[in-house]
Amino acid sequence: MFGLYITHPQVRIDPTVPVPHWGLSEIGATRAEQAASRPWVKQLGRIVSSAEVKAIETAQILATAAGIGFETVEAMHENDRSATGFLKPAEFEKAADWFFAHPLESFRGWERAADAQARIVGSVTAILDDHEPAVPIAFVGHGGVGTLLKCRLLGIPISRAEDQLPGGGNLYAFTLADRRIACEWTPIEDWKGIDP
Numbered sequence: 001m002f003g004l005y006i007t008h009p010q011v012r013i014d015p016t017v018p019v020p021h022w023g024l025s026e027i028g029a030t031r032a033e034q035a036a037s038r039p040w041v042k043q044l045g046r047i048v049s050s051a052e053v054k055a056i057e058t059a060q061i062l063a064t065a066a067g068i069g070f071e072t073v074e075a076m077h078e079n080d081r082s083a084t085g086f087l088k089p090a091e092f093e094k095a096a097d098w099f100f101a102h103p104l105e106s107f108r109g110w111e112r113a114a115d116a117q118a119r120i121v122g123s124v125t126a127i128l129d130d131h132e133p134a135v136p137i138a139f140v141g142h143g144g145v146g147t148l149l150k151c152r153l154l155g156i157p158i159s160r161a162e163d164q165l166p167g168g169g170n171l172y173a174f175t176l177a178d179r180r181i182a183c184e185w186t187p188i189e190d191w192k193g194i195d196p
Contacts, residue, residue, distance in 0.1 A: 001176045002194045003128065004044075004138040005146045006062070008032075008054040009169025009188065015086040020052040020077065031169045031189055032058050036065035040193035044068065045135035048127055050076040050142060059140040070140075075123045078142035079116040083109025096144070100160035113158050117148035124149060133176040143168055153181055 010028035024032065035041065041062055047070035049059035056072065063070040079099065081087075084107075087095055095107050103113035124139060131137055143164045150162050153174055164170040164185045173183040173194055182194060 001134055001136050002173045002182060003136070003176050003179075004171050004173050005124075005149060006058065006138055006140045006171040006188060007143045007146050007164055007168050008052075008058040008140065010167055011054045013086075019081065019086070023053045024057045028054070028169065029057070029061070031187075032061040035169075035188035035191075036061050038189070038191065038193070040191060041065045042067070043136050043193070044138050046131065046137040047071070047140060048073055048076070048137065049140040050078070052077055052142070055140050055142065062138065062140070073123055073127070075119055076139065076141050076145070079113070079144045079148075080111035097160060099144070100147075100158060100163070103158040113148060116145055117152060117158060120145040120149045121152045128176070128179070131176070137176070138171075143170075146172075150181065153179055 008024065008028065009031040010025045011022045012025045014022060042065065044066045045068065047059050047063050047066065047068065049055045049070050049072050051072040051074045059070040098107050099110060099113050106112050147163045148158060150172060151158050154162065165187065169188050170185045171188050171191055172181060172185050174180060175182050
């Protein structure tokens with residue numbers, strides 16, 4: 001059976017609102033609804049979400065389609081970037097490049113990549129260690145920590161080369177039996193699922 005790591009799609013960017021409180025934009029919500037109509041969603045037996053608003057909104061749409069509830073885990077949040085507040089897109093991309101390239105250092109007070117990786121890996125591992133491997137599970141979260149988790153699953157050093165596709169709203173799959181990557185980042189509305 002499979003596990004998924006799903007990132008929230010596009011959000012309403014508002015520099016006056018803390019990033020964890022941003023919700024999905026109209027485009028993001030539409031993409032989540034499109035994904036929710038795909039057959040793989042109905043296979044999900046468990047959904048675990050970050051407690052950030054955009055992740056919760058994504059998880060709610062998928063859970064409704066799957067006919068199940070969802071859980072939230074505070075420690076699945078995105079890498080903590082509150083020290084700098086909102087950065088314009090071009091500035092943010094440069095900061096993200098630096099974050100991944102210097103995992104043992106902090107970018108202007110950000111959570112270090114190594115610490116964010118330890119946090120997301122610890123959260124997901126604890127859940128999977130207590131999860132029935134015959135039940136497909138989806139983790140709904142964020143691109144930065146999703147990439148850090150993917151690097152650990154691949155057994156490689158932290159690298160932005162494993163980052164998601166632009167725009168968010170992507171997923172990768174991994175096997176529950178041995179936690180090996182089974183599919184690369186794919187837009188959520190395009191993924192066809194894995195044959196049982």
